[in-house]
Amino acid sequence: MALELYDLAGADPDLRFSPYCWRTKMALKHKGLAFEGLPWRFTEKERLANSGQGRVPVLRDGATIVHDSWAIADYLDRAYPDHPMLMVDAAARASALFLQSWSDRAVLAALRPIAVKAVLNVVANEDRAYFEESRAKGLGAPIEAFCSPEAVAQGYRDLEAALKPLERVLSDHAYLGGERPFYGDYIVFGSLMWPRIVVPGFALPAGPQTIAWFDRLEGLFNGYAGSAPRVAAAA
Amino acid sequence: MALELYDLAGADPDLRFSPYCWRTKMALKHKGLAFEGLPWRFTEKERLANSGQGRVPVLRDGATIVHDSWAIADYLDRAYPDHPMLMVDAAARASALFLQSWSDRAVLAALRPIAVKAVLNVVANEDRAYFEESRAKGLGAPIEAFCSPEAVAQGYRDLEAALKPLERVLSDHAYLGGERPFYGDYIVFGSLMWPRIVVPGFALPAGPQTIAWFDRLEGLFNGYAGSAPRVAAAA
Numbered sequence: 001m002a003l004e005l006y007d008l009a010g011a012d013p014d015l016r017f018s019p020y021c022w023r024t025k026m027a028l029k030h031k032g033l034a035f036e037g038l039p040w041r042f043t044e045k046e047r048l049a050n051s052g053q054g055r056v057p058v059l060r061d062g063a064t065i066v067h068d069s070w071a072i073a074d075y076l077d078r079a080y081p082d083h084p085m086l087m088v089d090a091a092a093r094a095s096a097l098f099l100q101s102w103s104d105r106a107v108l109a110a111l112r113p114i115a116v117k118a119v120l121n122v123v124a125n126e127d128r129a130y131f132e133e134s135r136a137k138g139l140g141a142p143i144e145a146f147c148s149p150e151a152v153a154q155g156y157r158d159l160e161a162a163l164k165p166l167e168r169v170l171s172d173h174a175y176l177g178g179e180r181p182f183y184g185d186y187i188v189f190g191s192l193m194w195p196r197i198v199v200p201g202f203a204l205p206a207g208p209q210t211i212a213w214f215d216r217l218e219g220l221f222n223g224y225a226g227s228a229p230r231v232a233a234a235a
Numbered sequence: 236m237a238l239e240l241y242d243l244a245g246a247d248p249d250l251r252f253s254p255y256c257w258r259t260k261m262a263l264k265h266k267g268l269a270f271e272g273l274p275w276r277f278t279e280k281e282r283l284a285n286s287g288q289g290r291v292p293v294l295r296d297g298a299t300i301v302h303d304s305w306a307i308a309d310y311l312d313r314a315y316p317d318h319p320m321l322m323v324d325a326a327a328r329a330s331a332l333f334l335q336s337w338s339d340r341a342v343l344a345a346l347r348p349i350a351v352k353a354v355l356n357v358v359a360n361e362d363r364a365y366f367e368e369s370r371a372k373g374l375g376a377p378i379e380a381f382c383s384p385e386a387v388a389q390g391y392r393d394l395e396a397a398l399k400p401l402e403r404v405l406s407d408h409a410y411l412g413g414e415r416p417f418y419g420d421y422i423v424f425g426s427l428m429w430p431r432i433v434v435p436g437f438a439l440p441a442g443p444q445t446i447a448w449f450d451r452l453e454g455l456f457n458g459y460a461g462s463a464p465r466v467a468a469a470a
Contacts, residue, residue, distance in 0.1 A: 090413030091323075094404050095330040098411065101400035102337065165336035169329050176333060178325030 002034045004060040006048060009039035010122035010198075014229045017119065017197040019108065020069040022190035022225070024057040027073050027183060029221040031083040035059075042127040042134075069190075070100060073183050086183035096184035099176065107191045110158035112139065117147035118198040122231060160205035170209035174216065181220065189217045193225060201233035237269045239295040241283060244274035245357035245433075249464045252354065252432040254343065255304040257425035257460070259292040262308050262418060264456040266318040270294075277362040277369075304425075305335060308418050321418035331419040334411065342426045345393035347374070352382035353433040357466060395440035405444035409451065416455065424452045428460060436468035 005028065008018035016022075016037065028035045040047060045054040051067040058067045059075070066075045073086050073096075087093040116135055120143055123131050132143060139146045166176070166188070175181040176188065192214060195202045204211055218226030240263065243253035251257075251272065263270045275282060280289040286302040293302045294310070301310045308321050308331075322328040351370055355378055358366050367378060374381045401411070401423070410416040411423065427449060430437045439446055453461030 088326075090408060091330070091415075091417065092326060092413075094408040094411055094413045095326070095333075095419075097404045097407060098330075098334070098400055101403045105400060165333055165340060168336045169332045172332060173325060173329040176329055178327075178329045180326075182326065184330075 002036050003028065005035050005037050006040040006056045006058040006060075007037040008056050009041065009124075010119075011124040012122070012229070013039035015122055015197065015231070016228060017122070017194055018056060019111075019191040019194040021057045022193040023069045023183075023186050024059065024072050024190075026186035026190060026217075026220075026225065027069075027076055027086055029224055030086055030181065030183075030186065031076050031080055033076070033080065033083065041124045043130050070097075086186075088182070092177070092182055092184075095176075096182060096187060099184040100187045103188050103191050106162035107159065107188065108194075110155050110162050111191065111195055113147050113151040113155035114159070114202075115195045115198055117143055118195070118200075118231070122198055156205050163204075163206045163210055166210045166213070167207040170213045175213065181217065185213075185217060189214065189225070193228075197228065197230040200231050237271050238263065240270050240272050241275040241291045241293040241295075242272040243291050244276065244359075245354075246359040247357070247464070248274035250357055250432065250466070251463060252357070252429055253291060254346075254426045254429040256292045257428040258304045258418075258421050259294065259307050259425075261421035261425060261452070261455075261460065262304075262311055262321055264459055265321055265416070265418075265421070266311050266315055268311070268315065268318065276359045278365050305332075321421075323417070327412070327417055327419075330411075331417065331422060334419040335422045338423050338426050341397035342394065342423065343429075345390050345397050346426065346430055348382050348386040348390035349394070349437075350430045350433055352378055353430070353435075353466070357433055391440050398439075398441045398445055401445045401448070402442040405448045410448065416452065420448075420452060424449065424460070428463075432463065432465040435466050 005021070005024060007016050007021045007025070009016055016039075025037065040056055048054055048056070048058050048067070051058045051065050053067055055067070057069055057072060058065065059072050061079065064075075064079075066072050077086050085092075087096050116139070120128070120131060135146075136142045169176060173179070176185045192204065204214055206214075215226075240256070240259060242251050242256045242260070244251055251260075251274075260272065275291055283289055283291070283293050283302070286293045286300050288302055290302070292304055292307060293300065294307050296314065299310075299314075301307050312321050322331050351374070355363070355366060370381075371377045404411060408414070411420045427439065439449055441449075450461075
């Protein structure tokens, strides 16, 4: 039986924009594992009850339920060691873990003012009040204020600064994993899929090598991420 | 014949505090290569003339002269592939290169207000005017102003924030390289040896796992870095 992934969706069930779910979807593709991505909305907490918490991604593999994108990556390598490894050894795992800790602080923090308001435009009706309230609480300000034009402009400047370390690496190597992508690539890439899906006409404020790397990842697995439905730019 | 490393020194020729030279010294130790660390002062540009530039580290290996700590690490793995590798493959090289790009921006930038004035206290007399002038130009302000008590306090806060991604990695792994140290460890560690040597009583503003990792690196190669002369804290 195929694996099942609870994957955050907007009002349009095909609009999948969670940065953490993108990490997991790329990981499943890398492992070559078939999976069904079940659309899930913020307020459907009871559907995740058997994971013991209320956030996605949640992976169901037969009788096994795993939540948290990092725990899922570890699980997939442990449960499917004969499939391509996301992290081939302790060195790769340490490298991916550093990229995650760095990315969650530097990249996701910069993306928040850029992407949160755009999410509000695409969430399901039943999620809207929950999203507004939970984000206002988490961000310390109502979404409108947190995502003011000034904050968005600062977000793009912060994102450009945050992404700078990538450029030098990607001048010498095709992937953060060297010759081949590894889970660390999917962590950073997955973060950037968030605005890519929800912000109309989003352009990566980065150097040419970083942009080429992003395109390369969009093209992996027969263009899996690159062909994902996203909010269209205004004509 | 042993390799020769031009290594930045203070008025006391045994006081070696360059973060870039520390990266190279740890790299040479890792490779198990004997080397002589020649004390070099900022103003002795003519001694580096055969490297085609004026900064250290510069490595002389017989007829081969290599400058720039990253180029030296690459050279050592290429020239001595039968010695322990600093970067075992393209994945390790990409990981180390990311750590360098990140570290040079986040860690060294935070360290500057903390360490630059302390360097002024230890440089050789003949270097003093050069150091004051070149740093004022590079930093955009005289050293006294750039290293004001407020700037130092901010530097410690920035350093604490910059080092946070390390803590999670080092909770699961002994080194950034996983089970064994690799060049990426030496890059970050070398940066932190700068204040460790010149700032009396310097304490790392970091979590327990990061501090344990720093101690572990000081202990490598029979306590090579840990036993290096440093400026004593006031009694």
